């Protein structure tokens with residue numbers, strides 16, 4: 001039986017995790033903090049960690065990308081995309097107006113994961129411009145805080161599951177600014193993921209450019225382009241060593257084969273780039289086919 005570390009029960013990550021591993025017997029290790037999700041596998045307690053890495057509305061989850069790069073050395077073994085439907089959660093009985101509807105002015109603070117708060121920016125600006133927002137470690141943690149603080153004018157943003165688990169009401173459903181809000185999740189750990197196969201494979205690398213080499217980034221991109229290797233994502237992140245020094249996080253739409261991709265990597269290493277392979281793995285873009 002696999003042991004898998006993930007954010008708390010009822011979080012978006014937890015729902016996505018249960019979807020990938022449905023039908024399998026799993027020992028779930030729920031952690032309040034993403035750092036403990038990573039460290040559970042890095043320390044050998046868990047076999048895998050599940051990490052939300054990118055969202056349709058908000059883009060990359062920088063903290064999680066930085067943990068993957070700077071704090072642990074855990075290969076990516078799979079990626080999949082899962083819908084993130086956010087809801088406003090609280091105690092309806094505490095928010096009634098004279099006609100029995102919801103009086104949003106009675107909500108003084110909204111508590112949730114910062115990415116979830118950002119996904120619902122327009123809803124909050126329209127209905128809750130007066131309310132404070134408080135970022136916490138997960139949407140499920142925000143619901144737990146609302147549950148444990150009755151009468152405090154708190155509302156959370158989270159999943160239907162988290163609301164049901166906490167015995168709270170869904171005050172407003174599907175409040176994200178755009179429909180089709182999806183999150184990309186990574187499965188990280190030492191062993192390959194083999195439970196499901198995908199025709200689509202990716203390889204993620206981290207490239208550090210040589211100093212004082214004008215046009216180095218163009219040469220990196222060219223090394224893939226002339227080999228007709230498609231790059232689906234490139235993102236610069238600080239190396240945290242010196243202002244203006246970046247890693248380039250590159251997703252490549254092919255497996256780490258034996259000739260083409262290794263030769264492209266050798267070519268960019270030859271001009272002085274440092275390349276770290278973050279993983280080569282199956283990609284499941286359509287969760288309905290999982």
Ligand SMILES: O=C(O)C(=O)Cc1ccccc1
Nearest residue numbers: 011012013052113116138139
């Ligand atoms: O907080 C959660 O529920 C998570 O799983 C992290 C997250 C938050 C918002 C969008 C995607 C993942």
